[in-house]
Amino acid sequence: MKKNYLAFLSLLVLITSFGCKHKEIPSDTGSDADVLELIDAMTVQEKAGQMTQLNLDMVCIGEIYQLHEPHRIDSAKLRKAVVEYHVGSILNCGGHSYPRSQWLEIIRSIQEVATTETRLKIPVLYGIDAIHGANYVSEATLFPHQLAQAATFNPELTRQTAEITAYETRAAGIPWNFSPVLDVARNPLWSRYFETYGEDPYVCSVFGQACIRGYQGAKTYPVAPDHVAACMKHFLGYSGARTGKDRTPAYIPERELREIYLPSFRAAIEAGALSIMINSGELNGVPVHADHTILTDLLRHELRFEGVAVTDWEDVIKLHANHRVAPNLKEAVYMAVMAGIDMCMVPNDYDFTRYLVELVQEGRIPESRLDVSVERILRLKQRLGILRKAAIPSVQDFPEFGSAEHAALAKSVALEAITLLSNPGDILPLSQEARILVTGPAAHSMTMLNGAWSRTWQGTDSSFDDTTRLTIVEAIRKRAGSTVTYAEGCTTDSLTNISDAERLATSCDVIVACIGEKPSTEKPGDIQDLTLPAAQVELVQRLLGTGKPVVLVLVENRPLIVREIAESCSAVVMAYQPGDFGGEAIADILMGITNPSGKLPFTYPRYVNDLILYDHKQTEAVDPGFGFHAFRPQWPFGHGLSYSDIEYSGISLSHDTLTSADTLDVRVTIRNLSGRDTRESVLLFIRDDYASITPPVRKLRDFTKVDIRAGQQREVHFRITRDDLAFIGKAMKPVTEEGHFTIMLGSSSQTFYFNAR
């Protein structure tokens, strides 16, 4: 990722920083005084403009959502936004990805007007959703989605993925990324399940931190010119909607909020995340955009977050139009600003800007309130090197964009994510000689591999597919030594040529049925039923009827119920949404070129109405016969097989009592009994045996991933302290209570005592 351009900029940073009053802020990105001077010089209108974020459509030729192709800046509209309304930020693409050259042209036009025609010459902060790679930049590397990344249990891969995403986003001239999603996936119905790091708060925290470090790099004063500012989202409780439908009410008691939904944000703030996006929904009856307790008391005073808080799309409007807490738009602006937002993703009109100015002029909002937000916004610009100037890179400045090295990482992530869920008769890996029928709606679909946020918002338009990438069937054809046939059989929801699939099945040795979901996210991804659609169930059942072994490959936004078919299949492989190189990765796993090592970062439910999570309370496990067998998911959290037999030895502990000042060393030996090298994710769970707040049956407290050579063994070592045993106690604060705890690793467990002294 080295290039002359960067070397030059770093040199500049180094030279100019010596003369700087505030050493931690190199003067190439300005100093404290710079920000404060600018604020002093600003009018109320200019301040309100800095707090305004518009959709790119607002400054392009054509109508909003119906731009003329190819999308171009309309200079009159741009001047209206940036010169007349002093708009400080623009976001998004006009509906689909652009080549880098087009992006650079768009950004150049915007910055030219901002830095030459406005009074204070402050560049515009451009932001975008680069959710799994720079997905709105044509030919950028598309990685597996976050859920798949969590399945690797290898956060270093996520850090690298984020670093490349930052590089390829910056290559398009964009310095701000609305990612990662730090919402915890507690309801599989939720349409943005795949955008999360799964159901466990600790996994979400560790992966969130890795991602932020990758996006922002090691230093954020300033952020290096090949890194971006991260935006953790969506604060707070967005994924906890009671109905599972997008942007519907969440009712989350404070303890659960703090135990489950808050830790990933807290960890991200500790990792230095520079911005945050607010939850569009309501939490306990209050829309979060109007909630001072969440946005100021919690976020600013308790978590001490100092970065920029941006609203989500049209969410100030929604305080009036959808949530009905504000009788008109002006009151909505008042509520959101006084609750604590800094920037409003308006994004398709100037009402926010106008009303904000009026509210200040009427004395309802003090100008000093705007100063606080504008200072945060200008500091972010300063860190990104766009406070006083906006250096637009050229295409040559980012030579590694879309490189083979980036592609290789994307494939490695997919390979480590893909999770072997069942393989009772060892049909996998497939033999080189096997004649294979590949079928199902995901078998020959790049859009299904990539999911939403792939060159378009919903990711369903295959005309944007990168045709150099391989679908599952194409990749299997490339890898397999024998005949590979293909028939779609059905789309995601209706039968097509199912009889062709049945006919081809008669002359194959094994069927690979690739099923799942059409990409979707947000409101368009709301579903009525978690069951795999009937057409796909029928396809698999008819194929099972041929008597040939069926290997099920799941390409899903969320865990769909597959009970009716999964148990009759010879193997089941969870592919998640593995991205542009997912086809190749699936083929390599099926053919045994790579030993699978992914583990589920969520509980895979067996029944639609039985959505108990892995860290449930013991009472949730009580069955109608009064035993403790009610928790019976299709596959549990942390489940994932490999082609090697792995054996965990008993756990050894350094002491049988842990004290507050002490560390408990936990050791376990893992043997690879097979003739294949393997990679094992080792998950350490702890149960608080008795506690003042009903304890979960287990809670993930640490994990690591190790390579174990064929026939070898590895000792794995963890260190546990009192903080690893904490829970949110009666006073709504983390506490560790004295008593017995049980450590669980593989099928082994061991008890120790925590002495609070």
Ligand code: BGC
């Ligand atoms: C989504 C955000 C996204 C924003 C900008 C919203 O609808 O909820 O996650 O960052 O749009 O595209």
